[in-house]
């Protein structure tokens with residue numbers, strides 16, 4: 001089959017690698033793609049996300065059988081709906097279904113209506129600012145204040161004091177997160193360990209990929225600012241088979257049923273952000289797409305034909321047999337960033353060592369923020385630059401391989417966490 005992949009990050013590079021390796025893939029195009037995809041996909045730069053007509057015309061011209069949409073923004077804007085209205089199979093939800101990510105209030109209300117386990121909450125519009133302040137008065141601390149809309153992971157404040165919570169409410173309503181902050185959700189703090197589980201679904205049936213754990217904070221020991229994710233590993237031993245079954249039965253299936261019943265079935269990858277406390281999973285958030293950087297690890301241990309799996313979901317006939325194994329071995333993906341990220345950082349530094357590392361079979365390199373120059377050299381062009389993914393029979397071997405890989409790569413002001421995966425080594429399951 002002919003596939004068009006949309007996106008340019010590390011997640012999309014991992015998707016490209018697995019789609020390229022799928023026996024059912026004939027041709028793979030990536031728009032806009034990234035320099036790491038050269039050789040596995042044909043990069044296309046002539047399309048525009050602001051003009052879906054260009055994408056539709058490309059699909060017709062190249063007999064595209066499947067469009068895979070990586071990031072949330074085009075889904076939230078309705079790209080999948082537009083493609084479907086032209087009879088193009090697309091892996092990714094409708095704009096209506098994508099609201100589970102673009103509106104936290106919408107997502108929480110849906111969970112509440114259908115009894116899906118999540119933190120207690122209330123939501124408030126800007127006109128209800130006084131009610132919002134009054135609500136937190138007698139709530140237990142810490143308490144979590146969130147901008148309702150998409151704020152690139154930055155619109156969440158965990159307030160340790162009531163004063164901090166009041167300030168967070170004012171800050172969000174003052175317009176700090178633009179439209180994302182026109183309403184807020186205030187929710188109870190959940191304790192436990194976080195994990196991410198991805199469900200591949202055709203709207204009714206679903207299968208779960210390997211559970212993963214992200215590392216959102218910038219510094220070792222989960223300190224520093226929140227980032228897009230500094231590394232991930234899979235499968236996460238924290239999420240036992242028993243917990244996976246609970247996630248499936250108490251969260252994924254009821255959620256898909258709810259969305260189907262309410263008239264906006266979810267087709268694509270349902271990202272379940274979990275908090276696990278004493279063996280009990282609750283939902284922290286849903287996203288409407290694969291996670292980044294979890295996907296790099298999750299797909300590195302996946303065995304099967306990803307193209308067939310995603311295509312079968314897109315056409316409403318999930319073929320679970322396309323996944324032979326959820327996880328063979330372990331993968332640990334260490335993000336190499338530009339020093340200063342997630343605040344200001346420099347770009348344009350030449351990256352050395354990519355050629356040598358490509359010869360090591362236990363290490364994959366995923367590009368995220370890189371640029372190819374006409375002379376063939378590759379420079380840094382973003383906050384998160386590369387993902388170095390180590391593979392191994394055990395988690396500790398995978399971590400070791402990832403950090404061996406990191407030492408091959410050099411550029412000015414490179415920065416990475418040194419403890420990715422460590423949390424998974426000493427899991428004492430409840």
Ligand code: AMP
Nearest residue numbers: 119144153156187188189190273284285
């Ligand atoms: P979100 O954008 O909703 O995923 O929140 C970003 C991060 O904030 C999560 O990954 C958690 O680390 C943290 N967080 C969000 N909601 C809660 C909660 N109710 N309790 C504890 N931590 C939370």
Ligand code: GLY
Nearest residue numbers: 214229291292293
């Ligand atoms: N890794 C978190 C996310 O993709 O939202």
